[in-house]
Amino acid sequence: MPHSPLSVGQVAKRCDVKVSTLHFYEEKGLISSVRSAGNQRRYKPEIMRRVSVIKAAQKLGVSLQDIKLSLASLPNNRTPDKEDWAALSQQWHKLLNHRIKQLENLRDSVSGCIGCGCLSLVHCPIYNKDDYLADNGESGAILLNRDNE
């Protein structure tokens, strides 16, 4: 009998997460299981892929809540197949690009601060709204002496 159902321990081991994490994901509605006669969790092998997708998305900085929504948006909430994964990862790829861009802008602003020697950080883009930085490519020289006044 190929593909026999997996126990929570087996899944935990092979996905390199703790059993408690799988319990937690289930509680949060990210994964599901059936129960054996003795009330133990049993998983279809594809659970591995689902857990893996969750982990991958987390590394991209996606919250469990958003991951849940993404997965739930798949046809009958199935474990992502090849096309699904492509779509999901494209979504997340965009997100990643956005975050990278923000960080780069931030980094350049820091350099700008060094460059201009300005310490009036209160009005510096760095602590202004994230989207200020995200929206335009400014690596900007920073502002005026309005602290210490």
Place this chain on the structure above:
Amino acid sequence: MPHSPLSVGQVAKRCDVKVSTLHFYEEKGLISSVRSAGNQRRYKPEIMRRVSVIKAAQKLGVSLQDIKLSLASLPNNRTPDKEDWAALSQQWHKLLNHRIKQLENLRDSVSGCIGCGCLSLVHCPIYNKDDYLADNGESGAILLNRDNE
């Protein structure tokens, strides 16, 4: 009398943080104050710069703990001046570059996964140790069919 000491409310307003946040930072040893006759907090104007540096570092993803350490490493734990800020931001600039690089690797790995159509994510670089990705520039093609076995 120029530069009169600032109250917690004034600092909060001008740094755009809540009063409770300043209390919190003080409790955590990130900032300090003296007390007025009536036991109210009074700050030197440079507190603004210190708070601003804290906020900037946070945007770079530095934890309060690490910010505290960085600030504490300055000569007599002073509020960063021009040179100090240059040094700190250079430190943090490195950190940022590292994080950007990790994200880029991750992003490229995601693309790799789409490209090869492989769904065996268990062994995919994406959920292997962060440093695996950080250390080499692999955008890797992914592995074998060891899930679903």
Place this chain on the structure above:
DNA sequence: TTAGAACCTCAACTAAACTTGAGGTAAAGA
């Protein structure tokens, strides 16, 4: 002088993403 704004401390609460522990059941191997 007196109302109301601003301040004080301390404790408890929030959110995310889990982990740990207690007390008890099920399954697997010698």
Place this chain on the structure above:
DNA sequence: TCTTTACCTCAAGTTTAGTTGAGGTTCTAA
């Protein structure tokens, strides 16, 4: 069969970075 390992539930604890609220004091300004 017996022992050990794996599993179950439910409650409570952990970390980070604060926020909220209660109960009380101090400042400021009309």
